[in-house]
Each structure stands twice: as structure tokens, then as C-alpha cells.
Amino acid sequence: MPNIPAPSRRQIGQATLAAAIAGAGPARAADKTLVVGASVFPDSLRPGISSFASESLLDQTNEPLVARTNEGGLTPCLATSYTVLDDTTVQFKLRSGVKFHDGSNLTAEDVAFTINYILDVRNGYGLLARIAPVSGVTVVDPLTINITTRAVFPTLLMGLSSVLIQSKAYFDRVGIAGIQARPMGTGPFIYERWTPGDRYTLTANRNYWDGAPKFDRLVIREIPDPGTRVASLVAGETQIIEEVPIDLIPQVERSPIAKVDEITSTAGLILTYDVRVPPFNDPRVRLAFDFAVDKEAIRREILKGRGEVLQGQLLTSTSFGFNPNIRARGFDPDRARALLREARYPARYPVVISTQSGKYVSDVDICNAVAGMLGNVGVNATVNVVEGGVFQQMQNAFRTGPMYMIGWYSLGDADFATVWFTQGGRRAIWNNAEYERLFLAARSTNDREIRTAAYHRMMEILHEENPALFLLGLPSLYGVNKRITNFSAAPDKILRLAKTDFV
Amino acid sequence: MGRYIARRLALLPLSLLLVALITFVILRLTGNPVEIFLDVNSTPEQIAELTARLHLDEPIPVQFFIFLRDLMTGDFGESLQFNAPAAGIVLERLGATLTLASTGLGLAMTLGIGLGLVCAVQRDRAADFVITSVAVAGQSMPSFWLGILLIQLFALKLGWLPTSGAGGIQHIIMPAFTISAFLLPNIILITRASVLDLSHEQFVVAARSKGLSRGRVLITHILPNAFNPILSFLGIQIGALIGGSIITETIFAWPGVGRLILNSIAHRDVPVVEAAVLIIAVGIALTNLAVDLLQMLIDPRVRRQ
Numbered sequence: 001m002p003n004i005p006a007p008s009r010r011q012i013g014q015a016t017l018a019a020a021i022a023g024a025g026p027a028r029a030a031d032k033t034l035v036v037g038a039s040v041f042p043d044s045l046r047p048g049i050s051s052f053a054s055e056s057l058l059d060q061t062n063e064p065l066v067a068r069t070n071e072g073g074l075t076p077c078l079a080t081s082y083t084v085l086d087d088t089t090v091q092f093k094l095r096s097g098v099k100f101h102d103g104s105n106l107t108a109e110d111v112a113f114t115i116n117y118i119l120d121v122r123n124g125y126g127l128l129a130r131i132a133p134v135s136g137v138t139v140v141d142p143l144t145i146n147i148t149t150r151a152v153f154p155t156l157l158m159g160l161s162s163v164l165i166q167s168k169a170y171f172d173r174v175g176i177a178g179i180q181a182r183p184m185g186t187g188p189f190i191y192e193r194w195t196p197g198d199r200y201t202l203t204a205n206r207n208y209w210d211g212a213p214k215f216d217r218l219v220i221r222e223i224p225d226p227g228t229r230v231a232s233l234v235a236g237e238t239q240i241i242e243e244v245p246i247d248l249i250p251q252v253e254r255s256p257i258a259k260v261d262e263i264t265s266t267a268g269l270i271l272t273y274d275v276r277v278p279p280f281n282d283p284r285v286r287l288a289f290d291f292a293v294d295k296e297a298i299r300r301e302i303l304k305g306r307g308e309v310l311q312g313q314l315l316t317s318t319s320f321g322f323n324p325n326i327r328a329r330g331f332d333p334d335r336a337r338a339l340l341r342e343a344r345y346p347a348r349y350p351v352v353i354s355t356q357s358g359k360y361v362s363d364v365d366i367c368n369a370v371a372g373m374l375g376n377v378g379v380n381a382t383v384n385v386v387e388g389g390v391f392q393q394m395q396n397a398f399r400t401g402p403m404y405m406i407g408w409y410s411l412g413d414a415d416f417a418t419v420w421f422t423q424g425g426r427r428a429i430w431n432n433a434e435y436e437r438l439f440l441a442a443r444s445t446n447d448r449e450i451r452t453a454a455y456h457r458m459m460e461i462l463h464e465e466n467p468a469l470f471l472l473g474l475p476s477l478y479g480v481n482k483r484i485t486n487f488s489a490a491p492d493k494i495l496r497l498a499k500t501d502f503v
Numbered sequence: 504m505g506r507y508i509a510r511r512l513a514l515l516p517l518s519l520l521l522v523a524l525i526t527f528v529i530l531r532l533t534g535n536p537v538e539i540f541l542d543v544n545s546t547p548e549q550i551a552e553l554t555a556r557l558h559l560d561e562p563i564p565v566q567f568f569i570f571l572r573d574l575m576t577g578d579f580g581e582s583l584q585f586n587a588p589a590a591g592i593v594l595e596r597l598g599a600t601l602t603l604a605s606t607g608l609g610l611a612m613t614l615g616i617g618l619g620l621v622c623a624v625q626r627d628r629a630a631d632f633v634i635t636s637v638a639v640a641g642q643s644m645p646s647f648w649l650g651i652l653l654i655q656l657f658a659l660k661l662g663w664l665p666t667s668g669a670g671g672i673q674h675i676i677m678p679a680f681t682i683s684a685f686l687l688p689n690i691i692l693i694t695r696a697s698v699l700d701l702s703h704e705q706f707v708v709a710a711r712s713k714g715l716s717r718g719r720v721l722i723t724h725i726l727p728n729a730f731n732p733i734l735s736f737l738g739i740q741i742g743a744l745i746g747g748s749i750i751t752e753t754i755f756a757w758p759g760v761g762r763l764i765l766n767s768i769a770h771r772d773v774p775v776v777e778a779a780v781l782i783i784a785v786g787i788a789l790t791n792l793a794v795d796l797l798q799m800l801i802d803p804r805v806r807r808q
Contacts, residue, residue: 043763049584124540124552128549
């Protein structure tokens with residue numbers, strides 16, 4: 001086992017001093033190290049696995065053409081600009097002078113190779129769906145590339161933000177197994193060692209195009225138990241930890257060396273109804289449930305004031321497409337009871353709320369609170385906690401019971417979240433012709449005004465029809481050592497550490 | 504004795520086949536790896552390609568047959584998530600679990616037998632009472648709770664040990680103790696009971712009348728005979744020890760095979776789960792055989808049975 005002790009303040013001071021004396025010599029063993037405690041590791045460094053945990057690790061060595069930011073927007077990365085040539089062709093200019101970790105230059109051939117590799121279904125690239133409408137890539141010159149799509153594809157840039165560019169020459173030499181064993185890209189950190197289930201060790205890329213990282217070595221440790229993760233932060237073994245559970249926030253805040261950094265993620269946490277079966281085929285029942293649940297109380301008591309109440313719609317308030325004119329319905333149990341009476345709601349009808357455990361912040365607690373609030377208006381609600389794989393099977397078979405909890409990420413663009421209420425998303429039981437039409441309209445234009453109008457109307461439809469109970473925009477909570485600067489909590493759970501420093 | 508070992512080894516494949524079958528069927532019935540692995544928005548062609556590659560379009564008995572056929576050639580299949588042979592992935596992580604389990608076992612044996620002897624010698628006195636009470640209390644303490652307490656005390660309050668992870672000796676102390684705490688109370692109580700039982704036996708009285716000291720009798724006459732019940736206990740508990748290590752590995756972020764199995768189950772990565780379960784099953788079966796043989800070596804009466 002590699003023994004990499006967490007650096008104490010004194011060790012860092014000595015190491016920096018030693019490095020200064022040694023001058024510009026090769027990297028030394030006890031360099032300035034940043035240690036991050038991750039909640040979950042992907043099981044391998046295989047590119048294209050559809051999970052934020054995987055993307056977060058791979059993003060350290062490899063980069064996309066355009067990158068997402070912690071503020072929810074997009075920023076140029078390996079591409080510096082793009083031009084829309086026609087409805088289905090976008091031209092990208094690549095950043096010049098960018099070098100892979102092996103010293104070779106990034107060229108359009110590498111970008112074309114990466115995209116073509118992803119488009120080949122035989123390669124089983126999990127994130128293919130993000131850029132599925134792409135039909136081809138043409139290299140114009142070494143720093144220019146044209147991407148063509150089968151139809152107008154307004155979320156091309158957002159889709160490309162998950163596509164990490166590989167070196168064609170490196171792939172030709174080592175194959176996909178080699179890339180997985182030793183990722184090599186243009187990113188701020190260079191692969192050093194991967195110990196499955198334990199740690200990912202990287203060194204700083206001194207020649208990084210956006211300036212060398214402020215520390216020499218990055219260690220990302222997997223610490224699955226939240227209590228242990230918080231303990232490692234408070235003990236100074238880690239400087240940043242992911243996923244601070246709500247009940248351990250006080251322990252972090254009591255510590256003299258650590259604090260909590262929070263951002264509202266783009267995940268809308270909702271309870272989806274099976275609208276095929278009575279009593280949920282009656283819109284009055286769904287409306288009554290919305291009045292019966294006090295979302296603000298859940299945010300206050302369970303999330304301890306973190307995150308946000310969804311404003312009667314699927315999208316969180318920072319997402320593109322959020323409709324600011326719709327407000328969450330107030331908590332009104334009397335109105336709920338009246339509506340249920342009017343709908344002749346069957347009092348003893350068992351309402352099972354299905355959820356996974358630990359998938360979202362306080363998921364089971366929130367379900368229990370909802371069940372309690374529904375109980376107050378005379379609904380016989382219970383919570384059923386289901387294992388992840390089984391849950392997925394239930395979803396695929398559309399047998400998730402009367403209500404189930406799910407969080408849909410928008411990643412900042414309504415398209416990614418709204419798709420789940422369309423038939424094409426293969427998750428929706430509810431079916432609304434106008435919603436389907438608007439979704440397709442918004443997806444087939446690059447005109448932001450038309451798209452905004454479509455999403456605003458779609459949010460109105462969701463608000464009127466209540467195919468789901470819209471609960472909360474989930475917080476993304478990090479624990480951070482107070483000496484850390486230039487780090488912020490990410491709404492998409494990607495670690496962005498190129499500018500991070502600690503004193 | 505040779506025939507006995509041969510018969511035991513001959514029965515091994517049958518138990519392994521059963522273990523493999525049960526694991527396979529349960530995993531296949533409770534989740535589709537393709538849907539867990541691919542994005543839910545993945546294209547139909549992608550789903551079809553992966554389904555065919557994993558033979559998921561075949562009936563489960565046929566899938567199991569294909570799995571067995573590959574297994575005959577020593578091939579557990581390729582891990583879905585790791586893109587590498589399943590057996591290699593398991594073996595890579597097995598070392599950490601074996602290190603942890605054997606350290607925990609060693610700790611439990613040393614402390615357990617030592618404290619058990621103290622209890623027997625100090626029977627019904629303060630030391631006996633304190634150790635026995637703590638042992639009973641310890642037995643009823645779940646290991647995840649003990650692990651959390653240890654981290655709070657030794658890593659946070661006192662700052663003596665690192666909270667988690669693998670590395671030097673300081674990293675293994677708390678997880679090994681947590682694992683040993685699961686066996687320790689029983690070893691103490693079994694040692695105490697057998698030593699007390701044996702001290703009234705005629706051969707002990709005879710040894711004492713020869714003029715041997717109490718300590719000498721305890722070490723050379725009583726202790727070897729007290730060893731067999733402890734060995735039987737360990738033989739039974741070895742499976743539980745591996746099972747218990749999953750929780751301990753999670754709490755202390757120990758990179759062992761227990762967490763690997765848990766992750767692989769979540770992803771329905773059948774080749775990895777099968778490889779891990781079968782390797783562990785072989786390990787447990789062989790350990791049990793070793794325990795039986797060891798008992799024969801120690802006790803001539805068992806040999807004659």
C-alpha cells in the first residue's frame with residue numbers, strides 16, 4: 001500500500017522550504033499535497049461512464065472543448081470559439097499551443113477521433129446519449145473542426161461539456177485498456193497512480209495552458225462513510241470533502257479549521273405519480289397532495305435551511321428555462337382535505353412512496369416527512385426503501401408504485417431535465433401532447449428566445465397538471481479547510497481544482 | 504486421513520457450484536446491468552449491442568451455462584465496469600482484506616486467549632468480573648458503532664491515529680481492533696470455560712501431584728487442550744468474519760474486497776461478484792478443512808473418530 005501521510009501545516013512549510021532550496025529540481029516526495037475526500041469512486045477510470053463521480057475524476061487529466069462552470073454556465077476550454085455555419089454544422093476553433101501530458105500537440109485529429117470513438121456504439125460509451133444527434137466530424141485544418149448534427153441540436157455545447165478529448169496517437173498506441181489504466185490528456189493534473197477503492201494520486205501539470213496548479217500533488221481518496229469523511233476533514237487529513245450529510249454540518253462548523261461550502265445543485269427532487277391508476281388519474285387528488293405538503297418546513301427542518309423549495313415546477317431557479325412567474329403553492333391542509341373530499345378520495349387507499357436510500361441528500365427522511373404530512377390530511381401513506389438496481393428495474397417497467405422519489409439534474413439547461421416528462425425520455429407515465437410538442441420545438445431551434453418561451457409554458461403545464469409533487473432543489477454540500485482558497489462547491493459535483501490553493 | 508482430505512476436497516466443487524448458481528440467479532433476477540451501466544437515455548443500438556455481448560438476451564439457464572463453460576477455462580468473464588478480467592480485479596483487492604482479517608484474527612486470538620486465561624485464573628475475583636462484563640457488553644456492540652467511537656476518540660480527540668485509509672501500521676490498528684471485537688468476547692468466554700472445565704480433569708490433578716507448578720500445568724497441559732473449542736468456534740465464524748469486514752472496510756475506507764463486492768452488486772457486475780464470492784467460498788472451505796486437520800493434529804481423540 002502506498003503510504004502518503006496527510007500533510008500537516010509544519011510538513012508543508014518544510015516541504016516548500018526544501019523545494020525552494022533545491023531550486024527548480026525534479027518533483028520531490030514531500031511536496032505540497034491537496035487531499036480530497038470523495039464520497040464515492042467509480043470502479044475504474046474508464047471514460048464515458050454515466051456518473052458524476054466518474055466524470056469528476058476523469059476531468060482532472062482530460063478536458064472537453066467547452067467546460068461547465070460552478071456558476072452553471074459554459075466556458076471555453078480546449079475550444080476558444082465556435083461559429084454556427086448552418087442549422088446543423090458548428091465550427092470550433094481549438095486553442096493553440098495546448099500540449100498533452102506526453103508533450104504532443106492537441107490537434108483537430110484528436111477531437112475528431114474522440115467524437116468518432118464515442119459515436120461508435122460498439123465502444124459502449126455511456127455518455128453517447130449526450131451527443132447522440134451528432135452525425136459526423138470534419139477536420140478543416142489542424143486547429144479547426146466542423147461538427148455536423150442530424151437535426152438542429154441546441155444543447156450541443158452542453159453535451160460536449162461531458163466529452164473528454166483523448167490523444168489519438170496515445171489511443172493508437174495503448175488502446176482503450178491502456179487509456180483506462182493510465183489516463184493521459186491536456187488537463188491540469190497528470191496521472192500518477194490509481195488504487196481502486198482507496199485513492200487516485202495525480203501530480204500537477206507544470207505546463208498546463210491555463211497556468212500550473214498551485215500545489216504539487218493531488219490525492220483524491222474514497223471515504224464512503226460520511227462520518228469518517230467529516231472526521232478526516234476535522235482531523236486535517238483531508239482539505240476538501242464531498243457530500244457533508246445534513247446532520248454532520250454542526251460538527252464541521254464547530255471545528256476551528258473547517259467550514260461548509262454550499263451551492264444549490266441543478267437537481268430537482270420530486271415525487272412522481274403513477275397517473276394511470278385511480279386515485280392519481282384525478283388531477284384534484286394531485287393538487288390536494290401539493291397543498292398538503294409543507295415544502296418550506298421540510299427545507300427548514302430536514303435540510304436545515306439549505307437548498308431551495310422548487311417553485312411549483314421541475315427546474316431549479318438558476319436553470320435556463322426556469323419560469324420566474326410560477327410560485328410554489330402555499331401549505332394549505334384545509335384546502336387539501338376539501339379537494340380530497342370533492343374527489344371522493346378513498347380514505348384507506350394505501351399510498352406507497354418508493355425511494356432509494358442515500359441516493360439524494362436526506363432522501364428517506366424527506367419521504368417519511370411527506371408521508372406524515374399526507375397522513376395529516378387523511379391519506380394512508382407509507383415509505384418503501386428500495387435497493388438501487390431493483391429501483392431501476394421498477395422504473396424501466398413503469399412499476400414504481402403510486403409515488404416515487406427521483407432527482408432530475410438539468411445541468412443548467414432545461415432540455416436535460418424536461419426530457420423525463422416526455423415519452424422519448426422513457427421514464428414518463430404522464431403524457432401531455434402540448435408538452436411533447438413544446439419540448440420538440442425547443443429542441444429543434446438554436447433561438448434562445450423561442451426555447452425560453454417553450455420551457456416557460458412547459459413549466460406552466462407541469463404546475464397545472466402536477467404529474468409530480470415538486471419538492472426541493474437539492475443542496476450540494478462540501479466541507480472545506482479554512483486555509484483553502486479559490487475553491488467552490490459545484491452544482492454538478494465535479495471537482496474543479498486548477499486554481500485552488502491553500503496557505 | 505488422506506482419504507478424509509480427498510473426500511472433503513471432492514465435495515468442494517458441488518458446494519461451489521451451488522454458491523455460484525445462487526449468486527448468479529439472484530443478481531440476474533434483481534437488475535439489468537445494461538440499464539445500470541448505460542445512461543438511461545442511451546440509444547437502442549447501444550443497449551442491443553451490450554445486451555448481446557453479455558448474452559443477456561438468452562434465458563437465465565443458458566446464461567449460467569455460458570458462465571460455467573468460461574469458468575472451466577479459468578475465465579470468470581470480463582468486468583462490465585472495469586473492462587478487465589474479473590478474477591484479477593478481485594485478487595488485487597483481496598490482499599487488503601486478508602491483511603485486515605488476519606491482523607484482526609491474530610489480535611482476537613492473542614487478546615482473547617490471554618484475557619480468558621486471566622479470567623480463569625482469577626475466577627470470581629474482580630479481574631474476572633470486569634473482563635467478563637466488558638466481553639458481554641462488547642459482544643452486543645455493533646461493529647459500525649464501535650468503529651465510529653474509535654475514530655472519534657483516537658483520531659479526533661487524541662489525534663494518535665489517522666481516521667481512515669490504508670497505509671502504515673497506524674492505519675490498520677482501529678479497523679483490525681473493530682474486526683477483532685466481533686470475535687474477542689467469545690474467545691475470552693470459551694477460553695475461560697474450557698480452562699475451568701479442564702482444571703478438574705484427572706490429568707491436571709496428576710500433573711499437579713507430580714509437583715509441577717500451577718503456571719507450568721496451565722501452559723503445557725491445560726492450554727493445548729483448551730485450544731480445540733476455540734478452533735471449532737473460529738472455523739464456524741470465518742465466514743462471518745469476512746462478511747463483517749464489509750462494514751469495517753466501509754467505515755475505515757479500507758480498500759478491500761468487501762467494498763468491491765458491495766459496489767459490484769450495486770452495478771450488477773456479475774463476473775466480479777461471482778469471482779469474489781467463489782474465491783471467498785474456496786477460502787472459507789479450505790480454512791474449515793485446515794481447522795479440522797489442525798484439530799486432528801492437536802487432539803489424538805479427534806484423529807481416531
